[in-house]
Amino acid sequence: MTAWNPGGQRQPDAMxxxxxxxxxxxxxxxxxxxxxxAAPWAEDAxxxxxxxxxxxxxxxxxFGQAAALWGTGRRVALVWIGPEAVSVERCWAVPAGPYTGSP
Incomplete structure (x- = not known):
């Protein structure tokens, strides 16, 4: 979770x-x-x-974020945060490195 750059609008580092x-x-x-x-959009989280x-x-x-990444075990979800509703895109997390073809 990050609080940086709410609404995807760059804010001063102090803010x-x-x-x-x-x-x-x-x-x-x-x-x-x-x-x-990642740079130039690397944010403390x-x-x-x-x-x-x-x-x-x-x-x-x-904190004015458009989305949050949430997970448990190997399941993750991109949680889209709208002004009135939340929607969730669920997917499998796979380890970094060469893809082996199995989740």
Missing amino acids: NRRAAQQLRLAWEGAAVPVVNG LLLPGARLREAAVLGRQ
């Missing part, structure tokens, strides 16, 4: 850092710092172990 800190305070569970994306899909959607909406 993004403040939003990231607010996200960390909003999540009461354990969090693992990660990086979302948090991996939120134990977060439920609904919690991911609520946090994403609270």
Whole structure:
């Protein structure tokens, strides 16, 4: 989960850092710092172990995100967060590296 660049609109780094800190305070569970994306759009983000899909959607909406990545085991979902509704695209996660042809 990231709080950077709400609505896909680039924000000053100071605003993004403040939003990231607010996200960390909003999540009461354990969090693992990660990086979302790649340069020039690399953003500080948090991996939120134990977060439920609904919690991911609520946090994403609270911080102006268009989507959040949520997963459990080898299943992941891209959670699209609209102004009034949430939609979910589910898929399998596969390890990085050469594709072996089996999920």
